[in-house]
Amino acid sequence: MKKFLVFFGALVLVLNISTSVLAAPKVVLDGQQLSFDVPPIIEDGRTLVPLRAIFEALGANVSWDENTQSITATKADTSIKLQINSKTAYKNNQATSLDAPPKIVNNRTLIPLRFVSEALGANVNWNEDNQTISIRNNNYIDNKVTSNKATGTSNINLSQSEDIGNKEYNLLGNSSGNIENRGHATQEQGWIYFCTYESGLFKMKLDGTDTTVLSQGQCITNINVKDGWVYYLFSNCIYKIKTDGTEKTLLLKENGSIDKLIVIGDWIYFRYLPNNNDSRGYIIKIKNDGTEMTKISNITTQTLYYDNGWFYTDLNVELTKIKIDGSEIIRLADEQPEAISVTNDWIYYETVVDWQNKIFARHSIKKDGSNSQKVDEGTRNYFMNFSGDWLYYTAGAYDKGILYKMKPDATSRSLILNEKVCFINVVGEWIIYQDGWNGETRRIKIDGTNKSRFVNGVWQDVS
DSSP states (O other): OHHHHHHHHHHHHHHHHHHHHHTOOEEEETTEEOOOSSOOEEETTEEEEEHHHHHHHTTOEEEEETTTTEEEEEETTEEEEEETTOSEEEETTEEEEOSSOOEEETTEEEEEHHHHHHHTTOEEEEETTTTEEEEEOHHHHHHHHHHHHHHTOOOOOOSSOOOOGGGOHHHHSSOHHHHHTTTOEEEETTEEEEEETTTEEEEEETTSOSOEEEEEOTTOEEEEEETTEEEEEETTEEEEEETTSOOOEEEEEOSSEEEEEEEETTEEEEEEESSTTOSOBEEEEEETTSOOOEESOSSOBSOEEEETTEEEEOGGGSEEEEETTSSOEEEEESSOOSEEEEETTEEEEEEEEETTTTEEEEEEEETTSOSOEEEEEEEOEEEEEEETTEEEEEESOTTSEEEEEEOTTSOSOEEEEEEEEEEEEEETTEEEEESSTTOOEEEEETTSOOOEEEETTEEEEOO
């Protein structure tokens, strides 16, 4: 009997330890799993996480008062205050009761995840099956709700980290729309990563502070941020560098040209043009350590847009979609797309009507090839990029187009910027672009306000 009690006590101890280990959930923000130096814990049914990691990931500034053992975080017009071992928290000076108080574990301050996330405008969802907490920032939620209203549906399942194309840039490392525009900017865990034609690769916090040079050099493009690494193109070579600017590594150097690089899972996909003068290239993939280079298709392409496991392109000079492993090719329309952009269930593409007079037509079609229709016709849209339910595009000359936005059905068209614009990259509420072909890097809010230019590592307002 004594031996049984000893065995039973040991078994209970093991089970308790195992339960404690298994109880540490995964935390996923906008599709990207967060990493913590101290694992999250569950106390009284509430998940506590290291404060600085979660606040910075959500784009908030945080301060610590040693005397009062209190934490203050601010984001835009929201202020949150918590105190160690206190179940009373404050949002904009309004008291709120917590189920589990902040506490210190292994010299790290842990705070209640759901309260701080929702207080900062995010949506939090718990998935019991895979022990995952999914967080979606408010901009993502607003876009998703608007999209569902437009399609007449109301069920929003945020427990899944599904890839829905350009909105879920953190699953890819960058949005496909940005990659189509040279991939000059992306966002990951509270940071914006961007490159300039004249200076190199930078990162800065969402509020524009702490600008840091990661790599210098002209013409860095196609940046992707994934699992602590920044992948990018420079001089037709593929590099990766740690997000802190260390361990710069050459992954691939080939003759010819490389473009439209996008990181999906453990693979890097890109278009390879054997000769620099070619306009069409092959779809290639390599592992993110630079090994196992594989050709996806023997048919060359001019356009290449990724969305949810498929490439949308112009294989056989027709609008076509191809699975990223090359196993399935589906023809969608017989027109040759000069440019492609994808949002939700729709593909938006442009075709030539009269090349000599520079007249082009815009079309929309469902991803399954149904509901094809011509949207409008006129001056070419050289650069296109979806964000939410809006299509941002330039009209006019290639090197000095005028920036507009409109709904995909060509309604609600409005002018954003009446000056030369190239390579429009949308990151959050900002559009980062070039002032003309290979011009200086500029940015403007999506509502047309707060225009600024990036000069000597600083954003300067432009009147």
